[in-house]
Amino acid sequence: EIVLTQSPATLSLSPGERATLSCRASQSVSNYLAWYQQKPGQAPRLLIYDASNRATGIPARFSGSGSGTDFTLTISSLEPEDFAIYYCQQRTDSQALTFGGGTKVEIK
């Protein structure tokens, strides 16, 4: 099973600041990496797929990069509604689908 390790566990930032979230895979997942946002009491929402493609309706301040084992989600300028938990997720053809442990972006 491919393990996804997200860092940091918590990111304390102010609105308007840049957020950089990391996701590292225990083996290569090519570019089959997605990012989700989850707010309290809500279902997750797809933000980024195939490492760098924004999902429908996702604002341009969200961007993804990386391939192989190292991936990054960047929020260029945090809006109040962006404070949430972010998960990365992978599935390659022969492996089980797995999620990372999450990064909480909180207001500083």
Add this chain to the structure above:
Amino acid sequence: EVQLLESGGGLVQPGGSLRLSCAASGFTFSNYAMSWVRQAPGKGLEWVSAMTDTGASTYYADSVKGRFTISRDGSKNTLYLQMNSLRTEDTAVYYCAKAPSSSSIRRFDHWGQGTLVTVSS
């Protein structure tokens, strides 16, 4: 508008059974792979099971293999999860999720609001 509505959650004793349902609307259900993902209280997301559009292929996490069965009914636009031999560690909110393709289950573009399963004596 895509809608996924889960039901069937509740309180069950260890060793018991429960069947979850996910009623889908707003898209051609029979054309898309579907999945279940769960989230224990205060914890992260854990993938549980998935099924391709026709049901020809099913996949399970090791933690539920042999105990849970995923199925779908195209005539009712409904996804199911039959859960047997439930354990306390199965306590979680169970989400139904839609994949954006028929057979490649690499991500989920729509999610339901979830149904809570509590396994406790």
